[in-house]
Amino acid sequence: MDFQAAKNLVREHHRAIADASAETIAQALERHTADDWHWRGMHPFHEQRGAAAVAKAFWSPYLTAMTRLQRRPDIFMAGLNQIDDFKSVWVVSMGHLMGLFDKPWLGIRPSGKISMMRYVEFNRVEDGRILETAMFFDIPQVMIQAGQNPFPPETGAHLVQPGPATHEGLMYGSQEPDTGQATLRAINAMLQDMGSTDRSRGIEGYAEELARTWNDDMIWWGPAGIGATYTIRRYIRQHSGPFRIALSKGYRFNGHLCRMAEGHFGGFFGWANLTLSNAGGYMGMTASPNPADMRVVDLYREENGKLSENWIFIDILHYLNMQGLDVLARMGELANPSFEG
Structure with missing residues (x-):
C-alpha cells in the first residue's frame, strides 16, 4: 500500500505547528485534523477532543514556555495497524521537541537554556484528515534538564537520546x-x-x-x-x-x-x-x-x-x-x- 498521501499530510501538519504561535496554534491544528479529533496526551493532559481543546490544554502553554521551538525527528514511518486486521493507516513520528525554556510550564521553573523533550506521535489518517493522535512526551526529562529532578537515582542512564544507530529512521519515501x-x-x-x-x-x-x-x-x-x-x-x-x-x-x-x-x-x-x-x-x-x-x-x-x-x-x-x-x-x-x- 502507498502511504505517501498520509505521510505528506502529517508532515504538513507538523509544518503548520512549526509556523504557529501560542495565539494561532488552534487554527494551525484545525487545518489537518477532523472536527472530533481524538488526542491522547500524557498526564496532566490526558484525552482531548478537537483542535481548540488540544491547543488550550497542551500546545498553547507549551509554545508560551518554549521560545523558538523546533521539531527534531529521528524516526518517521507509516503502516497498517495489525490490531484492527491491517485496516487503518497510522503515521508515526519520534524525536525531540527543542526550545529555549524561557517561561514556567506545569510548575517547572524555566532555565533559559535549551530544553529537549522526547516525543512520539501516532496519527491515524483517513480521507485526508488526522482522526486520532496519541502523543507521548517525556515531561520528567524537561524537569531534570532544568535542574529539578523529582525522582530518586535512576537504574539506567539519563541522556538526551540519539536517533537510530543506522540513521535510516526518517522514511519519508516508500519502503520495501x-x-x-x-x-x-x-x-x-x-x-x-x-x-x-x-x-x-x-x-x-x-x-x-x-x-x-x-x-x-x-x-x-x-x-x-x-x-x-x-x-x-x-x-x-x-x-x-x-x-x-x-x-x-x-x-x-x-x-x-x-x-x-x-x-x-x-x-x-x-x-x-x-x-x-x-x-x-x-x-x-x-x-x-x-x-x-x-x-x-x-x-x-x-x-x-x-x-x-x-x-x-x-x-x-x-x-x-x-x-x-x-x-x-x-x-x-x-x-x-x-x-x-
Whole structure:
C-alpha cells in the first residue's frame, strides 16, 4: 500500500505547528485534523477532543514556555495497524521537541537554556484528515534538564537520546513492504516469547530468553526516571530485573491500540498497556495496594531478524499519580512556597 498521501499530510501538519504561535496554534491544528479529533496526551493532559481543546490544554502553554521551538525527528514511518486486521493507516513520528525554556510550564521553573523533550506521535489518517493522535512526551526529562529532578537515582542512564544507530529512521519515501513485514514478525516474536522462561533459573534463564529475540548489543532507550541501558545483561540488571521484582504483583496486560511497522522500524502503544501493583521500592515509592496503569509506547529497530534498539515512553506521572503522588503539584509547591502561618 502507498502511504505517501498520509505521510505528506502529517508532515504538513507538523509544518503548520512549526509556523504557529501560542495565539494561532488552534487554527494551525484545525487545518489537518477532523472536527472530533481524538488526542491522547500524557498526564496532566490526558484525552482531548478537537483542535481548540488540544491547543488550550497542551500546545498553547507549551509554545508560551518554549521560545523558538523546533521539531527534531529521528524516526518517521507509516503502516497498517495489525490490531484492527491491517485496516487503518497510522503515521508515526519520534524525536525531540527543542526550545529555549524561557517561561514556567506545569510548575517547572524555566532555565533559559535549551530544553529537549522526547516525543512520539501516532496519527491515524483517513480521507485526508488526522482522526486520532496519541502523543507521548517525556515531561520528567524537561524537569531534570532544568535542574529539578523529582525522582530518586535512576537504574539506567539519563541522556538526551540519539536517533537510530543506522540513521535510516526518517522514511519519508516508500519502503520495501517485505522489510516492514519482517520487522513486525520480530516484534511479535518478542511479545510472544516474553515471560516464557522458568524464573527459578534466575538471570541466566532470563538472558537466554531475551537472546532469542534481541541482539546482544541491544540498546533500551528508557524514559527519564528510569534511564537507558546497553546490552542484554545490563538491561536485566539496570531495568528489567528491578521492574520485574517491584511490579510483578497483580501484573495485567491490557493490549495495544496500534501495532505497525515500516522498513526496519516498528512499534505499538496502548491506553493503558499494563495495570500493575507496586510491591515497594520502584521509583522510590512505598508498596501500594492500589493497581496503577502504565500507558506505554515501544518503538523498535530490527536487524538481522532480531531487535537491536528500543525506545520507550511511559506516562510515569500518571502512574505515580494513581498511587497518590502528584509530582506536578509538588513541583508547583516548590516553585511557589508559602511563608504564611
